[in-house]
Structures are given as structure tokens and as C-alpha cells.
Amino acid sequence: MSPSPVENQLQALTDLYNSIQNARHIPRDLLKTAIVSNALPLAAPSLSLYSQQLKDIAQTLRSDTVQTALRAALESAKSDSQNITNNVRRENRKRRRPPSPESPQPYIVTERQSSSLFLSSKDDITPLKNAELINYIRQFNKEHSLCKLGIWQATRSAGKALKNPTILRFSIKDVLTAYITVSYTDEDHPLAVESVTAFGPRERKLPHSQSDYAVFRTVSQFFGRMIHSDPLVGLQRFMTLLCSYESMFTTRCDKCQRVLSSEGHVAAVERVWNENTSHWEARHVSC
Template sequence: MSPPPAVESQVQALTDLYNSIQNARHHPRDLLKTSIAPNPLPLTHPSLLLYSQQLKDIAHTLRSDAVQSALRAAKESEKADGQNIMNNVRRENRKRRRPPSPESPQPYTVIERQSSSLFPVTKDDVAPLKSLELIEYIRQFNKKNSSYKLGIWQGTRSSTRDLKNPAILRFTIKDVLTAYLTVSYTSNDLVLLVESVTTFGPRERKLPHSQSDYSVYRMLSQEFGRMIHSDPQVGLQKFMTLLCSYENMFTMRCDKCQRVLCVEGHVAAVERVWNESDGQWQPRHVSC
């Protein structure tokens, strides 16, 4: 049902007035300068004359009978039923509809980074060995273990007993292997750290910087390199515990396939995996 013609004309009159006022509100900032502002526009400026005429037209329209009649009718209608009339309709209509806000970011949770070290962390870990304690450690180590022998390797005979930095240690397991360990320390931290390990057959006469003629010992050297890479701060004592687990390297069965030699390559279990339940290094083939 369409509204009466009188109502349509009143709505149109108020709409035209509203549009005129909105256009007048967009005057340039020069029009808002006061007489004390620097370089004000002269009153005879064409822009001011145009805006002045526009305001006069709005005032004339506002005083017209059609607009005044429409305003009175709107006021009477509001008194009769003003429940659904909002005082801020224009502002609500002009407000941009914002898209739904995304979910608030969750608070940052610190995740403890798991260690990538292949070496165990146990309650029985002793204090790290320092360079000045190495000689005494070697003496005690050789006294406790008859099958192992640890010593400082020197390329040439030297009258001095001062420890070089880095130093090379020679470790042997009778009839199993010979290993050369490169250990070093810094002036700020005297703790001995293992840098590299090279292994050879028990009867090979090789220099520490060379490599074995046997693939099993070359694979073992690579395995030690992988272990050290997982924890560059591994100390000498902890690494010696790993080395001693190779005493029965050629007779121990892989904890995965339960074979002494792997199917591919027929190589012994040169890899070691720490078992938390029994606190022991378990042998494993590289291919397993």
C-alpha cells in the first residue's frame, strides 16, 4: 500500500533539504578560516560568493511553507507513535559494516624444545672433566678396565708432558678396535669436549687423520660423527661410556632384527641406542 500523495511530497521536501545541507557541509577548509588566520580569502572571492549563495538557498528552503509543513507533520507523527524512531538513524546507516572480527590470538605458549642429543641425561652424570684433570682420569680409567687402554697420542716423541690443545687420545679395546679421539678446550672453559673420533682395526697401523681399510670401521667412524653432531658439547667421560659398549661389537645381536650381522652388507651392529629402562647402550644395525 503506497503512502498518500501529501506524505510523499513532505518526505521528498525533507529529503531535498537534507541533501542540500549535506552538500554544504563539504566546504573546503579555506572557508573555515577566521579573519585572524594568515592569508584569509577575500570576501569577494568567487568560492566564498558561491558558498554564501548556497547557504542562503538552504535557509530559504528551510523557511518555505512546504518544508515547515513537513516538519510539523513529522513532529506530530513522532508524538503519536515514536517507539521505533531512532535519534541516530543517519549515523547508523552511514556506519560501515565491518566484517566479523577474527578470533583473538591465543597467548603464546612456550614449548620446551626437546633435545636432539643422542646421549642420555642421567642422575649419575659426573662433573665434566677439565683439561688439568685428564692425566689422573687416564690413570684411574686404565686401573679399572683391563680390556681397555686409554692414553695420550703424540706424533713424535716429546720431552714435555704439557697437554696440547687440541689433544689426541688413543683408545683400544683388545682384538676389537683402536680409536683416536680429538678433544679440546677453551681458555674460558677448560672442560674437555670431544670433537671427532676415527676408528681402525686392532692391528692396523694408521695415523689418526687417515681412514681404515675396513668398511665396518669406516662406518663406525661415521656413526661417531653423527653422535657428536647431535651433541657438540658432549664431554669425554660420557663418550668413553659409549666407546666401552663396543667391547663385544662382533658378537652382540641387533636389538631390532636379533642378528649379529645385517642382511645387507654383512656388517656388525655399529650403531648404539640408549635404553632408558635398563640404562644401557643397545646395539643396532645402521640398516635397521
Template sequence: MSPPPVESQVQVLTDLYNSIQNARHFPRDLLKTATVSNALPLTSPSLSLYSQQLKDIAQNLRSDAVQTALRAAQDSAKADGKNITNNVRRENRKRRRPPSPESPQPYTATEQQSSSLFSSSKDDVAPLKSQELIEYIRQFNKEHSSCKLGIWQATRSSSKDLKNPAILRFSIKDVLTTYLTVSYTADDPTLSVESVTAFGPRERKLPHSQSEYSVYRTLSQEFGRMIHSDPQVGLQRFMTLLCSYENMFTMRCEKCQRVLCAEGHVAAVQRVWNENKEYWEARHVSC
């Protein structure tokens, strides 16, 4: 007698599978055959129906058609089922799982780089102390004919005591006037620049006010940005920056090669230190 077609065997097993899945919704105590008589009476019509369906499933499972289909499926799996997984859903889930993150790497200490925008060629100059300021001003004025540095006082006073903080007045003839606030501490007498405000050469303004001209207001903002990059910048290093503004209204921008920028027609008030050539490059803020 020839075996039944494969299609009929598949259909027999499919029907058996559906009936078993349907039986999963039966009352749980009914499936425990050992405690059926104690748990629930079978006098209920619905329970009698469930019981009859379970008997039908058992009888169907022992039938020749189902047993033949099961043996055929088992033989087919042994013949060519080496690469067949028994849980395709789980395999797909594993495949979709994102890769595990890399293990944390040990911390590697990196050398902190200075964010200062000031020149580094003056680092070998000894920091200026508060008691050396007067002599430094005298020497500076001797070496610079077009620039002048002095101590600013609100009123004409004969007192020669240096206040802390002190306000210095720096000017370049026909170019600008700036007021520098410098200070020191009792533990460290080294002078540091706290703030700088720029004005026009003929403006009569107090150090804590602001200029009427946008170019000098922009210049004051640039000074603030420079100080923010190095809050402990010394007076000597800052003076090298101020002296670079002697030709502020004639120097060309290193980027666009224009004296005035295309937008706003403002001079190149920004300065960038060139380490290779060791000089301050003029640039427009917009460049």
C-alpha cells in the same frame, strides 16, 4: 475481463528486458536526454534509428500488457517471495568463498628438549678439565683391564705439555682402535670431544686417515652422528659409549636379534641409550 496467462506475461517482460539490455549499447550521450541536442546531432541515420528504438521501448513500457505483467509480478513477489534473494549470483559467490583463516595465536614458549643421543645418567659427573686429563687417564686404565687410553703423539717426544687440541688413543684388545680429538678454550678449560675415527685393532693408520674396513668406516660415521647431536659432549660421557663396544662382534641387535645384519653382514655398530635400563643397546644401522 480475465488476466492474460502467466506464460504471456513472462514473455512480455522477457522481451522488455532484452530490449533494455540492447539499449545499453547505444551511444552514451544519446541516453542523456538533457544534452542530446548539444552533444550529438540527430541528423545521422544511425542516431535517428537509436532514438526511434528508445521511443519504442518507452512506449512498450507504458503499454497495458507490460503494466499488467509488472503488477502481477509484484503481487506474486509479495505473496510468496519472502525467501527469494535478489542476487543469486552474489549468494553463490559467498557460498564458494573459502573460510577465513583463524586469528594468529599468541606464542607459547615450550621447554626445549635436548637432542643429545648420549646417556643422561652421567650428567651428575663433574666435567673434566684439561689439567685433570693425565690423572683421569691413569685412573681409567686401572679400572678397565680390557681397554686402554692414552695420549697419542706423532713422534716420540719427552714433552709432557698437553696440546690443544689433543689426540687420545683408545683401544679395545682384538676389537678396535679409535683416535679422539679433544679440545678446550682459554675461557673454559672443560674438555670436549670434536671427532673420533675408528680403525681395526691391527691397522697401522694415522688418526686423520680412514680404515680399510667398511665396518670401522661405518663406526666412524656413527661417532660423527653422535657428536653432531651434542657438540659439547664431555670426554667422560663419550668414554662410556666407547666402552660399550667391548663385545661389538658378539652383541645381538636389539631389533632383529642378529649379530650381523642381513644386508652387508655388518656388526651392530649403532648404540642407543635405554633410559629405563640405563645401558647402551646395540643396533644395526639398517635396523
């Protein structure tokens, strides 16, 4: 089946378009020289190829087939020019352009979530002030048989007046000894725990030193992370954590149910507050 006249015209225009596109690859300076050489009687041999290519394009453009196809295309465009554009490169660039980013959205103020690792309720314990510290220590020692809390002083001749900050000595028989540093900004503000350092029950160390045993150094590091999560944590709230270490070397980990961890063979020295059961759960560092 022979092609229709319209197909012949489309093929002629396609061939002409391809010839012009090939001529675009000729360097601009050589293209200008080749155009001038067509008007000269003798052209340089190196330009004969480009000159011949331009002559072929011009001859094809003047042919009856191409002229007929161009006139048919022009008449078709005049009769129905909707959605026709001659800027092909511009359309291609627009299609490749990434979508514009969305407009900035207004900032929405959200309620800041507490990062404290202590029990979430803040109304269950009344903040303790400096003037109430002595009475609190006496009451604490009455209520606990294994745990003891007292004020640590550097020398026996030290005065009875409490200093700011104050260092407290907490001990659990045959388990650990901890030095607690508490301070306050003024008399009307509650006491806050600044630092806690843990030692073995028979170690004779100063509060600013560290334990000779890795397990108690790990406990001190955990206390530091707890204080960092709530820098204003009160003494009473922290004491609930310290009292959970009464059975530190015999308590099973809440996750793996082992007394000693499978890695390092260390006791469950970390604690996680459980809101459902309202108590501190023991955890290994690796759990």
C-alpha cells in the same frame, strides 16, 4: 489440471528473463547497431536477426501477461520485502569467497627439547677438566682390562705438556682403535669431544686419516652423528659409549637378534641408549 494464474505469471517472467539473458550474448557494438537499425526504414541484412530478437523482447515486455505479472510481483514485494535482494551476482560471489584466515596467534615459548643421543641424565657424571685428564686416564686403565686409553703424540720427542686440542688413543684388544680429539675453551671449562675416528686393531693410521675397512668407516660416521647430536658431550660420557664396543663382532642386534645384518653382512656397529636398562643396545645400520 490447468496452471493457476500465479504459475502463469511466473512462467511469463521466466520466459522474459531467459530472452534477456540470451540477448546479453550479443556483442555490444552489434547490439548498439541493432537498436539504431530498428529506427531506420532499411536495416542491413546481417543485423536483421539481432533486430528481430530485440523486437520480440520489447513486444513480450509490453504484453498484457507480462505487465500483469510485473505489477503482481511489485505489489507482493511491497507487502513482504524481507530477505529479498536484487543483487544476485553479488550474493553468489560472497558464497564462493573462501573464509577469512584466522588472526595470527601469539607466539608461545616452549621448552627446547634436547636432541642428544647420549644418556639423558646430566648429573650422573661430573664434567672433566683439562687438569684432571691425566688422573682420569690412569684411573680408567685401572678399572678396564680390555680397554686402554692414552695420550697420542705425533713424535716421541714431543713435550709432556698437554696441547689444546689433545688427541687421545683408545683401544680395545682385537676389536678396534679410536683416536679421540678433545678440547676446551679455557681451564675452567670441561673437556668436550670434537671428533672420533675408528680403525682396525692392527691398522697403522694417523688420526686424521680413515680406515681401509668399511665397517670401521661406518663406526666413525656413527660417532660423528653422536657428537653432532651433542656438540658439548664430555669425555667421560663418550667413554661409556666406546666401552660398549668390547664385543662388537659377537654382540647380537637388539632388533633382529642377528650378529651380522641380513643386508651387507655388517656387525651391529650402532648403539642406542636404553633408559630402562641403563645400557647401550647394539643395532645394525639397517635396523
